[in-house]
Amino acid sequence: MKQPQSVLAKTISTPVILIALLVVIAILTALFGSGSFARTVTEIFIRVAFVVGLYIFIGNSGVISFGHAGFMCIGAYAAAWFTVPPMMKKVLLPGLPEIVSNAQLPFLGSLVLSSFLAALVALLVGLIMMRLAGIAASIATFAFLAVINTVYANWESVTAATSSVVGIPMVTGVWTSLFGASAAILIAYFYSISRWGLALRAARDEDIAASASGVDIYRQRLISFVISAFVCGMSGVLYAHYLGVVNPDAFYLGITFISLSMFVVGGMSSLSGAVLGVVIISAIIQILRWFEKGIDIGGLTLELPNGIQEIAIGVVMIVILVFRPAGLLGKREVLLKGWPFKRRTAD
Amino acid sequence: MTAVLQILFDALAVGSIYALGALGIALIFGVMRLVNFAHGDYIAFCVFAMLVPSTDVVAIVLIGKLPAILLIPIILLIGAVISVLSEMLVFRHLRNANPATMMICSFALGFVIQHVLLMFYSSRPKAINLWSNLSLPVEIFGARIPLLQLLTIIITFVILVALMWFLKRTRYGLEMRAAAEDFTMARMLGVRANRVIMTAFAVSGLLAASIGLILATQTGVADIRMGMPIMLVAFVATVIGGLGSLPGAVICGLLIGAASVLLQVFLPLDARPFRDAFLYSAVILCLLWRPDGIFAPRSAKQRV
């Protein structure tokens, strides 16, 4: 096996480039962007964090998960529990335990604690579900999402059911979300070059060989599941502090599928693919939105009818996948050496 | 006694719809390892095809006014056509892609269909009145069952029998079953890949259209998202039935329908809103018990 040291030296440029890209976007936004554009960029960064969380599990294990929006949900509601002013909580969420409803944590405290809660839940359900592989595991994660959604959408006294929980401090902006996305990228990167990440990818590519060589697939999957849940939970916290309100349906099928699509379009087995998938698809969406509002080109106003944006984005994704079934990046990562792209074999 | 009968009919009626959905998903999965997330949108598409494009709350029925004997075949045909078209335009170009890619494409396709409908009909659910006299109850052994519920069960049963006959007794059926199990080997024995896949899509589209008709009559509403929940349950049923097993898909569709009705009836009042949580927990347990599905064919290899 290679020494982690040399892998680090060879691949560290990947997270650096990715984070640099996000930093450039943030700086440009701060310099030239309008308020609404800054909000869009914030949303994109939160999405980057979430999809990178997906990458940690799906990219390394090869198991498609439909369940990670559940962790986002857990993180977001936990953020609400920890940061909404106690006065409001006692009225809105009378079922919360005393110790929680009296607490009002600062943002960072809520971020860490809530993300840990998501990871803890992942550990508990993962102990059961990570025994499964392939599509059975995918369905189990979907079932998990359905359970989480049902619980959060109906547990009146703790989650306010389908009515939104309001009063969460709106502290997530471009820089906070940039911090979150960068943290996610670093966690994903260091995980994927760690012995755990290597072992899990080996298991993904060569099931029998890996288990013959002593890789405990169950354990490795579980580790990756928990870490990815932590990151997805974190993205949920950021989202809650961005919107100021949480609502269970924000964390159900819509976000699951859109995020998975961005992830697959970017390239399922690549961290760079996860980040670039989100950035590219979001950019296309944004451009289409501008066109829907009408754009002046040399005195000519080009205006697309409403609704075209969604149709177009669907078509664009299909076309990309038809021509690049493994996604835009496939298994490759952006690397400085051998610019612009170099194959990074995952062994 | 009559209460039991009532529950039984409820369970069968709900389960029937899931079974039809699961069958549609399983057929496609069998021949090309595709989990077709657009299936639910075919259902909605077929329902909206009966209406004049408008944003009003009350739907203006266009071909929906035709007598049933014309309307039903036309809607079935529309279902088959949109399903086959999506094969030709999208999935054919993805034959060698991995299952995740195909799945995401099917989702993207569903997304496109949804938003096309949205553009023409707006997102408001519309009241739609098809054969309203079908909601009148009939009395069976003292239980009052809506006629439509009875019809749903009968129609499902007829469709299942017809499909079984098709699969077991015709050359097409034999080729389809073989292709579902080992596609390359079937081709090496002369089975025409394109024909089999198109047939599977056509049949799957027919099933989606029948679900659309039943749902529209039952609920009296046309909603762009009406197919989604059915599709999801059907997907789950297909997997716990054993991917590649059509009878498994049908039985598990029925089982899930029955389980949801039974939970609804027997859960304590406080727990009732959480019904789906119980249902999906049961799904997870079921997967742990039999990861390859309850009725997985012996030679089934997991390729996803």
Next chain:
Amino acid sequence: MSLLSVRDISVHYGQLAALRGVSISMDEGETLFVTGPNGAGKSTLLKAIAGAVRPSSGSISLADKVISGQPPEQTARLGFSMVPEGRHVFGSLTIEENLRLGTGIRADKDRIEGDLETVYEVFPMLAERKDGQAGVLSGGQQQMLVIGRALMAGPKLIAIDEPSLGLAPKVIDQVYDTLLKLRDSRGLTLLIVEQSSTRAMLTGGRMVLLRGGKIVLEGDARELANDESLRRAYFGFGEH
């Protein structure tokens, strides 16, 4: 013109070259044995002919029609029938359904029932359980089924990847008897992959030896099988 002609084909799996410029040609009614060590590319050669893998260069034609690049179902229609490595029984179908699956492409429909009889005679246990699920058969029984299935397609050319695998010696004899009978009565052409040369010695015909994706030796089966050069070439001693 020969029935099958493989001209200078190469097959790649990713970077790995499994076949490197292989040519063979077969006349109708001929028997050709392909032998060679593990990983030599024998199965790949059959798959390339069947159309299950695409050659990266070269061409293949069957009955004067180019089949390389054509889908497998097209090749099957020209009279090519194959027993691939790894059996590939349709487990959820019945035994008889397995046997009948390949008959859809036959022009001589009137011969189907007779051929079914023949298969059942050679493998009586298939007849006994003809309505049972094929998935429950033992390994050797599955091997009988797939050989029977390939014959039921009424081929001009049958390609069998290691017919002896998992079969009792007596059954192997029966299989070969049947194949040779069909060769003599109908002009069936036999393309057979075998690891050992003993069978080739008994049966006669031509033989090619593949190693490292290339044909390293070619000639009369009986002569080669007795020849020291075969063993040398097999293990690669003779190379410079």
